[in-house]
Amino acid sequence: MQIYLPIADIPVNIFLVLAMGLAVGFISGMFGIGGGFLMTPLLIFIGIAPAVAVASVSTHIAASSLSGAISYWRRRAIDVPLAVMLLAGGILGTAGGVWLFTLLRSLDQLDLMIGLSYVTLLTAVGGLMIAESVRAIIRSHQGKPVDLRRPGSHAWFHGLPFKVRFKRSRIYVSAIPVWTIGFIIGFVGAIMGIGGGFLLVPMLIYFLRVPTATVIGTSMVLTLVTMASATVMHAATNHLVDALLALILMVGGVIGAQFGARAGQKMSGERLRLLLGVLVLAVGLRFAIQLIVTPDDLYSIRIIETAAP
Amino acid sequence: MTRCALTVLVLIAGLAGTPAMAAEQLITSLSNHRVRVTSSFIGAELVLFGAIDEERPELIARRGYDIVVTVRGPPMAARTRRKERVLGIWVNTESRLFVNAPAYLAVLSNKPVEQIASADVLRREQVGIDNYLLPQQIGPDIGDVVRDDPFRAAFVRLRSEPGLYREDTAGVTFLSPTLFRASIPLPAEVPIGNYSVDVKLFANGQQVARNNSALEVVKVGFEQFVANAAQRHGIWYGLATAAMALLTGWFASVVFRRD
Known part of the structure; x- marks a missing residue:
């Protein structure tokens, strides 16, 4: 059944979009991530303008991260002060990201920037995740305990001022790296149409040594607020958020996530991270190929204004 | 002026010559x-x-x-x-x-x-x-x-x-x-x-x-409403869309509550 998307201005098959929502929701539930890094490329692939895809996926991720955050809240697995501190940087980063998004769009370089960001970020993160999880799998095969906190490895940023104690996560760190991480996630998320969960979780674990018990719930709160504000900002400045598209995606997404979460519980953490790393790397490489291979059409059109009533 | 008059003359002549023209x-x-x-x-x-x-x-x-x-x-x-x-x-x-x-x-x-x-x-x-x-x-x-x-x-x-x-x-x-x-x-x-x-x-x-x-x-009905709202009242449209997302997320967490 074809349905006409009012902002994307194209008809799409509602079941195809719903199925995409389900599939990405399944993956997001399985790994505890938003899945924006998969959803945005998929939408671009079915012919939705990259700018509309990025803006509408923000809305979709806001919905899926709220349902995730609520279930973590019930399990008391959210570090609220840490989330608030991350958000201080996150909102600022989102505003910066939306500003750059608008600027690049007017310079006709937005699609290139989205492509380049996907390539660099996804291949790097995917590669690191694969390497880390392979090491962890080998370690567990040798019978050594897996320890992600690596105690004793003090980095330079642990000596920074404005130290704050986060009780639930049992960490005592400077506020500066917390703000910085929040800013980076908000900024990157607004440009790429991703929640940034797959970036944020490793950053919180490795840099701030947030324990695994609170890391996913806290990261979901940040994703929720940055993506909800990205929705409002993209809508106010670029008028590109397709509410209908977002609604179909989120209905599929929240249902898929329930099944994904069940599937994820049957797998070990290392295997899950390896699988996610492969997925992230594959999407990154897909974008790399697109940038390098001669495009089918060297020309493209961007409509600047229409005399629509 | 003379050129204009001349054109008119030529036109009239043309019309007279082929009466079926117009x-x-x-x-x-x-x-x-x-x-x-x-x-x-x-x-x-x-x-x-x-x-x-x-x-x-x-x-x-x-x-x-x-x-x-x-x-x-x-x-x-x-x-x-x-x-x-x-x-x-x-x-x-x-x-x-x-x-x-x-x-x-x-x-x-x-x-x-x-x-x-x-x-x-x-x-x-x-x-x-x-x-x-x-x-x-x-x-x-x-x-x-x-x-x-x-x-x-x-x-x-x-x-x-x-x-x-x-x-x-x-x-x-x-x-x-x-x-x-x-x-x-x-x-x-x-x-x-x-x-x-x-x-x-x-x-x-x-x-x-x-x-x-x-x-x-x-565009009529819902499509027109959405497209107009997005274009004319961007910030309100954004707030409404974000609210819709939050409502969907909350609803899902209620429906699929497992504990």
């Missing part, structure tokens, strides 16, 4: 003047019926009538960009800004336009996509370019792929020597706005009559 009249009727884009819109096809009214029917057989229908959508400004390889990756480099190009352009005729009139006439009357003026912004000036300009060719080609620009040399059918029918296909991606339908009657290579009508493509 005798034809065109009567047309469009099947629908208002195309509604709803959520299930997958394109539409409009039908235009027309009749050639000739005062002296005995002349009809001797006149070779041809019809060209030009349907033009609302004007738009669009940038055509070209990619080039920079440091190994493909980047948009050069671009041209087309100002005042129709968002939709269909030229329908009963035979190839080159066979209808001479190249001069076609260019003067802007008959056919090749002869249609597509002004470009060149520095501070605005001008048309040669028809084989690569940016112009790419622009026309890219608009033609989804069927937004089209030339159909069999789009007009004569049902009788004076009765014709044209079908105007509007693809699903048809831009909303005001359209003009311009029907030109040619006889033996000369334009002898012309008729104009209008049609409107509108």
